[in-house]
Amino acid sequence: MSVNLPQETNNMFSFLQHSLEKSKEHDNVLQVLIDEFREMHTEVKETASEVKILAKEIRDENRLLPAEIDDLYNAVVHKSILLAKVNNSEDDDNFTKIVGKYRRLIWSKLKKKFGVSKYIHVKRIDFKPTMEFIQTFNPEDYL
Incomplete structure (x- = not known):
């Protein structure tokens, strides 16, 4: 071993x-x-x-979706009618013209604020701020 x-x-x-x-x-x-x-x-x-x-x-x-574009448009229509009602009677003969003036004012200020030539060119990221701008729009801020 x-x-x-x-x-x-x-x-x-x-x-x-x-x-x-x-x-x-x-x-x-x-x-x-x-x-x-x-x-x-x-x-x-x-x-x-x-x-x-x-x-x-x-x-x-990216640009807005068609549904979002419609939402913007409808918000401006609603806001312009609301502003016209606050300051004028619906029975007024010039009511439609007044609504049109408010609508043009909203569009022009919106396009200027968000740097676009047409509201349909608003960027996707700006959709919510644009809607807030429309909802809180006060024409007296631009006098």
């Missing part, structure tokens, strides 16, 4: 040495994988940021 012991010890050292080398190889492979994953993670985050910026630009620059 004493003759086998040195050979078993040599085999054991050889086995441990081999295991250690394999472990180092695995460590190196794992380190390469970690580095690659970190790089991919960074690239994905950068791409996601770019996509968010582009999506915001597209959303902000």
Whole structure:
């Protein structure tokens, strides 16, 4: 048995040495994988940021939907009639002309405020502020 012991010890050292080398190889492979994953993670985050910026630009620059254009138009019609009723009687012969004057005033101030030549060119991002502008429009602010 004493003759086998040195050979078993040599085999054991050889086995441990081999295991250690394999472990180092695995460590190196794992380190390469970690580095690659970190790089991919960074690239994905950068791409996601770019996509968010582009999506915001597209959303902000898009024009209004037809339904939103109709909502704007109807809001101006309603507001101009309401303003005309406050200051004049519906029985007045000039009532229609007065409504038209208020309507033109609202449109002109709205287009100037939002930097568009036609109300249908209002940007999507400006829809809510435009509706608020119409609802809170007071002609006395522009006298």
